[in-house]
Every structure is written in C-alpha cells, then in structure tokens.
Amino acid sequence: MPHAKALSAIDRQNQIIELLTERGSVQVEDLVNLLGVSKMTVHRDLDALEAEGRLRKVHGGAALADTAQSNECSFCHGTIPPDSRSKVTMHMADGTHHHACCPHCGLLELPSLGNTVASVLVTDFLYGRVVNARSATYVVNPGLSICCAPTTLAFQAQSDAERFQQGFGGQVLNLTRAIDVLRDEMSLSPHA
Numbered sequence: 001m002p003h004a005k006a007l008s009a010i011d012r013q014n015q016i017i018e019l020l021t022e023r024g025s026v027q028v029e030d031l032v033n034l035l036g037v038s039k040m041t042v043h044r045d046l047d048a049l050e051a052e053g054r055l056r057k058v059h060g061g062a063a064l065a066d067t068a069q070s071n072e073c074s075f076c077h078g079t080i081p082p083d084s085r086s087k088v089t090m091h092m093a094d095g096t097h098h099h100a101c102c103p104h105c106g107l108l109e110l111p112s113l114g115n116t117v118a119s120v121l122v123t124d125f126l127y128g129r130v131v132n133a134r135s136a137t138y139v140v141n142p143g144l145s146i147c148c149a150p151t152t153l154a155f156q157a158q159s160d161a162e163r164f165q166q167g168f169g170g171q172v173l174n175l176t177r178a179i180d181v182l183r184d185e186m187s188l189s190p191h192a
C-alpha cells in the first residue's frame with residue numbers, strides 16, 4: 001500500500017528532530033500518525049538517530065539527546081558555558097547523562113544519585129582536560145570565586161591542586177572528603 005507522500009528516511013528523520021526540538025519529546029504513536037509509516041519504520045528511524053547521538057529513546061518514544069540540553073546544570077540549573085573549565089559530567093547506568101556547572105554542584109548532587117551513576121568525569125581547572133572524578137584532587141573554598149560558592153575546583157594532579165592552594169588558599173581534598181566538606185558547608189549555610 002503506497003503512501004501518497006512517501007518521505008525518504010532522511011526527510012522523516014529531519015521531521016522527527018524538528019518535532020523533538022519543538023516539544024522536547026515525542027511518542028512513537030504520534031510519529032506513526034504524522035509520518036504515515038509503520039511503527040517498525042519509526043523505530044528504525046529512532047535507532048538511526050540515536051546511533052548518531054541526536055536523540056535518546058525513552059519508553060514509548062524519544063527525547064532530545066542530552067548533548068542538546070547539556071548546557072544546564074542539573075543541580076543549580078545555571079547555564080554551563082561550552083568552554084567551561086569546571087564542568088562535570090555524570091554518566092548514568094541507564095545511558096543518560098547529568099551535567100553540572102562545577103564540582104561544587106557535581107559533588108553535592110553525587111550522593112543523591114547513589115549507584116545509578118556509572119562514572120563521573122570532572123574538568124581539570126588548569127588544563128581543561130577531562131579526568132576521572134575519583135582520581136582527581138579538589139580545592140574547596142579558595143580565595144577567588146569561580147562558579148558556585150563555596151568555589152570547588154578539580155585538578156588531575158595533586159601537585160597542581162597544592163600549587164593552586166599556595167596561591168589562592170582553600171582546602172586540598174580527595175573526592176570523598178570534598179563531598180563531606182561541601183555538605184557540611186551547605187548545611188551551615190542559611191540558604192541551604
């Protein structure tokens with residue numbers, strides 16, 4: 001049964017992305033009706049788009065890929081600049097990502113995520129390199145403010161963190177201790 005206006009796969013996929021950009025998420029059923037193709041074809045299109053990282057499949061439909069929304073901190077909802085030297089990315093067990101504007105937000109959010117977190121990457125403040133959060137060293141509350149207060153910065157090398165501390169002050173801590181200190185600071189803060 002030929003469809004009156006059969007769209008090419010590329011046209012269909014572009015329409016799906018357009019719709020997603022407009023609505024944030026779409027249902028497979030809606031796409032079947034809108035595009036006039038079978039459920040199987042819709043799934044194939046969604047698979048292809050997911051493989052390209054342009055969306056992620058969710059139950060019964062699809063949502064915009066995280067990369068398209070990655071400029072919002074999932075903790076403080078501040079905007080993360082693309083060239084951020086403090087950005088944190090949390091890879092979740094279900095394949096989604098959480099992004100934080102700085103280790104301050106990332107470290108405070110981490111305990112609430114529990115074992116749904118597969119891995120955490122932080123940005124080395126000096127070099128802009130992405131490093132594993134567990135092996136990084138943190139400087140909490142130095143005498144300058146970067147992003148959220150108390151300022152928390154990550155360093156790949158402990159020696160860099162120490163040199164930074166010599167210049168700007170603050171506490172040099174590993175991941176676990178940095179989380180503890182931040183949680184203490186926040187619970188003392190009247191804004192917490």
Ligand SMILES: [Zn+2]
Nearest residue numbers: 073076101105
């Ligand atoms: Zn934040």
Ligand SMILES: [Zn+2]
Nearest residue numbers: 101102147148
């Ligand atoms: Zn921040």
